[in-house]
Amino acid sequence: MELGNIPQPTYGPGPEAPGSSMPGLVAMSHGFLQLVQPNPLPVEMIDFEQSKTEFNQEDIHELLHYELGFLVCAAIGVLFIIFVPLVGCCFCCCRC
DSSP states (O other), rough: OOOOOSSSOOOOSOOOOOOOOHHHHHHHHHHHHHHHOOOOOGGGGOOSSSOOOOHHHHHHHHHHHTTTHHHHHHHHHHHHHHHHEEEEEHHHOOOO
């Protein structure tokens, strides 16, 4: 097995959308992800050369703004996890 030139790797073009037999499902999932995360990634917060141990209030606000769509989806999911069994229990126990 030949490994090739490890110090100088050659990279191809960026990732392409895979060919699928279900283009409607792929389009729907990409549409959902674009709806949930429309904000661009705050690249200036990511610093690989030095580790940042302290975050100021502005950085936390910007990070929460970036993750707002995922936080809303998580909150809706938690509400469904709590309220669906509770409502089902009420319908089972309190059959009027």
